[in-house]
Amino acid sequence: MIEVTRDNFEDVFPSIEYAIRTADFIAIDSEFSGLHFHDDDKPSLFDSGSDRYSKLRRSIQKFTLFQIGLSTFCGDVNTNRYQTQTFQFYLFPRSFASHDQRLSLQASSIQFLRKHKFDFNKWLHDGISYLNCVDEKKVKDLVEVGVLNRDLDRQMDEKEIQSLCSHVAAWIPTSQPGDILTLPTDKNFADSLYVFHKDLRAQFPQIWTSTNAFDQVVVKRVTPTERRMSQKRDLDGDDRYQQQLLNEMLGFSRVFRLLLSARKPIVGHNMLMDLMFMFDKFHMPLPEKYETFKLCIREVFPVIFDTKHIHLCIKKKLELLGVVHARSLEELHNILASERVMNMSLLQPTILRQNEVSADGDEFHNAGYDSFVCGSVFLRLCHFLHSKNFSSMDIMPFAFNSYLPTMNTFRNCVNVIRASVTHTKLDGADPASLRPPFLYVKLKSGFPLFLESMLAQKLSPYGTVDIQFLSSTEALVATMNYMSARDIIYAFKQDPVIEVTNYRYWQHSPLAQKLWWGGFFSVAAASCAVILNLLQRSS
Structure with a gap:
């Protein structure tokens, strides 16, 4: 598993892009800062698909994502092997001028993650930023109107800025045009340097600044003519710095856009909340209406598979083979990966993990490892179901695309826990309730x-x-x-x-009773009016 933080994001990004582009399918998982913002938003067996969406939407607007796991699976039918790469991203939003997200935490979610050894220090210090399209436009507008020099909460604190400015002020009287001063800036403040450049240039008209290969600020004493020439040349540089700043603010949203453009099948386990979180935080605010969300999510991810839903649909088939019903992703993975079950389905593809830096994260409820397990479970279920279409003599290694017709019945069906419906159908009408009458x-x-x-x-x-x-x-x-x-x-x-x-x-129903009695009295009144009218005519 490759852990991705602010420090190595740019270095790892090309590998992420290649893995997504060459994948047959991509499995995801995420960890959240909370589940239910209000008690009224807890799941209920009375909930329709629309009710549940509204509840989740209210909570997701308040909470944030801590971690995203992403595993790509690329198959080779000739060797009957799938190469998989797993990336685990820590996420933490950055503030910029008036763009300053509020984070809500739910104690039970924090306790759960702490129990499973979640690294909160890494999340706070090294988390990658993200923006949806609305926040991106807001940041772009702030940059264009020149807000960089004011009202900005910098990572460089005021004491450090004053110290560096004092250092430059003390150096200028003894310097000559052409002299250079390199400031000892901390590498952790590299993403704040653009703002610092602006401050220094505005405060000292005798200098011009640049950044060296070590992300240090280089101050050069210049003549007024050199200063004007540098300002003209730096118009393109400003655009470059602004784009760099915007890319840093976008952070993981750039990975989400790779997923969006790749249009590969997306796999998750009980993934409705994962999808809604990703849509809201990386794409656009969740729409108010449930049907609008279903339309929009299909445009983002045309093909979605939920292993929780698949398992619940075929559990009777599995039970006939002696496979005990699994209550969690972990149990399902362990059952499907067991020797007994593997022997029931011939020529199961081998899954090989690539570029594994460390196995330290190979624990459930780490988003990276959960995404790998989810993808592995999906692949096992695909092969198990598809091989049922063949006799044992005709079973062979299958290309991934050959699985898709067999799995089509599960396509875009996402499990809904504890509701009147068992799942939501993202590309059509939700199914009728299978629950008993109230x-x-x-x-x-x-x-x-x-x-x-x-x-x-x-x-x-x-x-x-x-x-x-x-x-x-x-x-x-x-x-x-x-x-x-x-x-x-x-x-x-x-x-x-x-x-x-x-x-x-x-x-x-009290409402039905009112309608019934209202109808009764209306009919009675109309009948009385007719009778009176007839009596008047007869008299």
Whole structure:
């Protein structure tokens, strides 16, 4: 795994570009600073695809990405091998003038990452910047209006700037045109040097500045004529520095744009939040409407596969072969990579990891390693399913593109956890809910008002449920499966306190009741008017 930080990003970028360009598919994973900004945004079995999108959108607007893992897989059908390269990026947004992002952290997410040895120092000190298109335009506008010389939160602190300026001021009286002074600037401030150049040139009209190969500021004593000539020559230099500054601000967004232009299949595990985070932070703010997002994400990533969704769809096939249902990506990987399962699917391709600097990051919940595991799981599932189309005598090494027709049924389907729908369909209408109908719970007369905690306690033995109160005495209950719903109805059939039945909209909905009674009175009033009219005519 290659860890990518601010220090080596530019050096590694050509390798990233080549790996993406030559890949058959690319697996991604990410780590976030939080999941649910408000308690109301937690997942619920009542959520439709649109509901869940709205909840995630509100949270993603507040939280940020800590880490992105990206693994490229490039196959060779002749050797039946896939070469994979894994890059792990630490991300930390940079401020620039009035562009200054606010970061929100959720304690549970921080505790989770700390438990899995996430390097917060590397994130804070060496994280790569990023911009979406709206923020990029804002930064460009700030550069063009000349904001660089004012209101800028620099990495070079004021004491250091004053010290360097004092050094130049003390040197100028004893210098002659042509003399040179090299300032001892720290290499960590290389990305602030453009601003510092502007400050020095504005403060001392007798000098001109440049940057040497070691990112140090070189001050040269010049004549007024040389100064004017340097200013004219440096117009192109300003553009170059500005583009360099913009590239540094864009940071990982440049990698995202490589993914966008490559249009390769993107693979993830339970990846809805990953996709939404990447879209919002590196492309453009998430649109308000769910259907607009689905349209936009298809333009960014035309082909998406979610290994969580694939596994849930074929788990019965796997169970028939003795493969136990996996509860996590880690368990799924270990099962599919086991000798027993590998022997069930002949000629599984070999996966070779390239350019591995260190195996220190080979732990789950490191975004880089998780992306590699996710891509490996996807490849195993592709081969397993595709080989079922052939007899054992006809199985051969397959090119990656030959897998795609078999996997087409899973294309652009992204898993949705704990919702009324099992997945979202990014290139079409969401599927109908496979969850059981809601249950209607009512407090029997003569008992005090019940609290949500009491009802939740009563229903907790029957599996995952969510409760939505209609009034102080009525509630809807959503269950995960039909067995839970059936068990609850049976268990409370003779309960002295609460009554549980299947929910019927026209019978139990307060809105439906109002519509029904409103319609009844409207019809009654119209009937009375007709009768009175007839009586008047007859008289």
